[in-house]
Amino acid sequence: MKNIIEKIRLVSKSDSNETFRLIALNIYKEFANGLILAEKDLAKKSYVSEATITNFCKKINLSGYRELAILLKYELEFAKKQITSQVKNKNTDPNIKQIYEWIASKEEFYAKLSQAITKKFELNIICSYNSLDASKFLKNYLERINIKTKLISAQDYYKYHTINDCQNILIILSGRDNETLIDVLLNVILQKEDKNIFLISEVEHAIKLDFKIDNQILLDYDNEDRQSSSIKKKFTLISLFYMLIVNIKKELNIF
Numbered sequence: 001m002k003n004i005i006e007k008i009r010l011v012s013k014s015d016s017n018e019t020f021r022l023i024a025l026n027i028y029k030e031f032a033n034g035l036i037l038a039e040k041d042l043a044k045k046s047y048v049s050e051a052t053i054t055n056f057c058k059k060i061n062l063s064g065y066r067e068l069a070i071l072l073k074y075e076l077e078f079a080k081k082q083i084t085s086q087v088k089n090k091n092t093d094p095n096i097k098q099i100y101e102w103i104a105s106k107e108e109f110y111a112k113l114s115q116a117i118t119k120k121f122e123l124n125i126i127c128s129y130n131s132l133d134a135s136k137f138l139k140n141y142l143e144r145i146n147i148k149t150k151l152i153s154a155q156d157y158y159k160y161h162t163i164n165d166c167q168n169i170l171i172i173l174s175g176r177d178n179e180t181l182i183d184v185l186l187n188v189i190l191q192k193e194d195k196n197i198f199l200i201s202e203v204e205h206a207i208k209l210d211f212k213i214d215n216q217i218l219l220d221y222d223n224e225d226r227q228s229s230s231i232k233k234k235f236t237l238i239s240l241f242y243m244l245i246v247n248i249k250k251e252l253n254i255f
Helices: 004-014 018-032 039-046 050-059 065-088 094-104 107-120 129-144 154-162 179-187 226-251
Strands: 122-127 148-153 168-173 196-201 215-218
Touching: 004 018, 004 065, 018 039, 018 050, 018 065, 039 050, 039 065, 050 065, 094 226, 107 122, 107 168, 107 196, 107 215, 107 226, 122 129, 129 148, 129 168, 129 226, 168 179
Parallel strands: 122 148, 122 168, 168 196, 196 215
Antiparallel strands: none
16 A cells, blocks of 8 residues: 555656646655745745645545645654654764764754754854855745845855855855865854854864854764765764754744
């Protein structure tokens, strides 16, 4: 027996009704990001009426969207439990286990960042080139839930003067060639008063910031080789941001 999200995936791929395919695709994409839209939001995103959403639900043998949302929520929670179980399993890849154990130890950091974001509904992200992919992941998700987010990477050094009055600033330093970015942080960004500044950094970069940042964590992994370490840090950042997103969703009562 297929689960409900698998049924929706099949509808998005092969249903003869183009409207139903679009509805299914929107549900599937949001589910993949850990979200279940409200019925009115799904209707708006799919350019249809709520009555059409109801007809879609009947197409997959459900009474309506309320029943569908309940089933999706159940499957989302089940998927999260499966991931947690795999991490705890003794056969889990030691690299993956190490990452999740490290993230678990940083709960206070991402809880504080989550509270700061949900209080002001905005965030400025300043990141090194090496952490750009993970930063884009975070930015895209925050914008999905209407949190104003601005991303400036090391290669956009000429844009630092455009930093707005946003109170929350997340700085991410990873990889090589961050001297220009660190110089800007010291002479511009970290001189701003009354800012909630959060730092995620490798040790070698953090010690160059001759400035006290209360909310900071270090990407302190062993560097077996640079290529492996780079991939590992990218995965770690995305996993950390996922836990941040989970916290934000809880605070905003988004299921």
